[in-house]
Amino acid sequence: TGCTDVDACNYNPNANCADNTGCDYTACGGCIDPDACNYNPNATTDDGSCIYEMACDLDACTNGGIYAWDTISCACELIEATIMGCTDATACNYDPTANCSDGMCQLPDGCTDPIAENYDPLATCNDGSCMYVNGGCTDPIACNFDPMATTDDGSCIYPAEVEAGSDEVVCKDEAIFLSGMADNYNTISWSGGSGVFSDPSLAATLYTPGANESGVIILILTAENECGAVPDTVLIEVLAPSVSLDLEDDYFELCLGETDTLSISLSAEDYATIAPFVGYVDESGSWNVPVASEEGQFINYISASSECGDIVTDTIVVEIFPPIDLVVGEDVTIMSGESILLEVVGDSTGNYEWTPPSTLNCSDCPTPMAQPDETTTYTVISNSACSDMEEITVNVMEGMGVIIPNAFSPNGDGINDFFMVGGSGFDLITLKIYNRYGELMYETNNLSDMGWNGFYNNTPQELGVYTYYLEYFSLLDNELEIRNGSVTLIK
Numbered sequence: 001t002g003c004t005d006v007d008a009c010n011y012n013p014n015a016n017c018a019d020n021t022g023c024d025y026t027a028c029g030g031c032i033d034p035d036a037c038n039y040n041p042n043a044t045t046d047d048g049s050c051i052y053e054m055a056c057d058l059d060a061c062t063n064g065g066i067y068a069w070d071t072i073s074c075a076c077e078l079i080e081a082t083i084m085g086c087t088d089a090t091a092c093n094y095d096p097t098a099n100c101s102d103g104m105c106q107l108p109d110g111c112t113d114p115i116a117e118n119y120d121p122l123a124t125c126n127d128g129s130c131m132y133v134n135g136g137c138t139d140p141i142a143c144n145f146d147p148m149a150t151t152d153d154g155s156c157i158y159p160a161e162v163e164a165g166s167d168e169v170v171c172k173d174e175a176i177f178l179s180g181m182a183d184n185y186n187t188i189s190w191s192g193g194s195g196v197f198s199d200p201s202l203a204a205t206l207y208t209p210g211a212n213e214s215g216v217i218i219l220i221l222t223a224e225n226e227c228g229a230v231p232d233t234v235l236i237e238v239l240a241p242s243v244s245l246d247l248e249d250d251y252f253e254l255c256l257g258e259t260d261t262l263s264i265s266l267s268a269e270d271y272a273t274i275a276p277f278v279g280y281v282d283e284s285g286s287w288n289v290p291v292a293s294e295e296g297q298f299i300n301y302i303s304a305s306s307e308c309g310d311i312v313t314d315t316i317v318v319e320i321f322p323p324i325d326l327v328v329g330e331d332v333t334i335m336s337g338e339s340i341l342l343e344v345v346g347d348s349t350g351n352y353e354w355t356p357p358s359t360l361n362c363s364d365c366p367t368p369m370a371q372p373d374e375t376t377t378y379t380v381i382s383n384s385a386c387s388d389m390e391e392i393t394v395n396v397m398e399g400m401g402v403i404i405p406n407a408f409s410p411n412g413d414g415i416n417d418f419f420m421v422g423g424s425g426f427d428l429i430t431l432k433i434y435n436r437y438g439e440l441m442y443e444t445n446n447l448s449d450m451g452w453n454g455f456y457n458n459t460p461q462e463l464g465v466y467t468y469y470l471e472y473f474s475l476l477d478n479e480l481e482i483r484n485g486s487v488t489l490i491k
Helices: none
Strands: 065-070 075-081 161-163 168-171 176-179 181-183 187-191 204-208 215-225 228-239 251-255 260-263 271-275 279-281 286-289 296-305 311-321 332-335 352-355 376-382 389-397 401-403 422-424 426-434 440-444 464-474 479-489
Touching: 161 215, 161 228, 168 176, 181 215, 332 401, 332 422, 426 479
Parallel strands: 168 228, 251 311, 332 389
Antiparallel strands: 065 075, 161 181, 176 204, 187 215, 215 228, 260 286, 271 279, 271 296, 296 311, 352 376, 376 389, 401 422, 426 440, 426 464, 464 479
């Protein structure tokens, strides 16, 4: 006899008589899930009692603390009692031991350090934004510039400023005022030269050149401060007390009514004056002479003065001549092989020069005899000052024609001693010569005659102009021709 229910804990497989009233169903019941916290390895029947691990995320503030899963009791057990405080790690009053916020967290709201540059007296929690002053000189052009400084503390030091002044010229043994200027300096001093400074520690002071100083000297003004020394220079030219005149020429000729520029070499570079003419000689030595308005010789005094007061004088002679106007008359025509007397007047000295001279019997006389082979233009000038130039053309004709000289010189030299018509292609009818009173001096109708020799009744006639009357028959056009004119008797 026994329990024959296989689900019972006291099941007896050998019982052949069922007594199921005594079956026990609780003795072997329990949690048979190995994953459960209360797994019972001896249980054979799952009684629905399995308990599984759960999150113990209970609010510590309302449940008295912090809970954790207990694998023994299979329940959330209190492991830490409630601790009130600030649980925000970003707060200034964060309490790492607190597990329940008390609502009193102080969050960062500004810089709370009174020595910081951005200190905020209203802030209660430092937010890490405090900036601290790094004072120094922040100007890059200052000699004590601090690249690490964030705030200029007024300590910047700048180089000294100095100006020695403008270049000057001074005479030997004379003091000169130096107008130096300086700023932002501790000390200042002049140096250079072998002369004497009245006070070398003043920017503006006097300087007297040394006994052996001449030419250009260099003076230095130096200003100094914490940044170092700053120099500036000024050039002083010391003039030697001397001046001289070097005239390239002391005699000049000018024509009345003309002007000219005369060259005068001066050793002085400042100025020179000329009197009685008003004039000024510039540094290049050029003197613009005024227009000559009066004939004669003038002595002009030129003086040169140095900047140091030395004066030297010299004289220049300027001679002004009247203009000479030459007169030679009209162009003339002769037959080939004939000669003709040329005459120029105007220069009382008779100082003439004719060109070309090859066909003249003289080139420096007032009345040369010309015998050109071809048409030639002669030029005459006077070697006297202020002369002009004149020209006369002698036209030379080939073939038939009447040649009448305009002058002759019966002086016995064998050249042009007679006045006679020449040429070819005509028959002479008559040639008569009269003096200025109308008296007949000579007459002929024969071309073979030598001509008039300047005598009348065996008496030589005076120099001057005579008139002629010529009558001839032209074989060229078979007509009677009459010509009147004048001829000059010269010596």
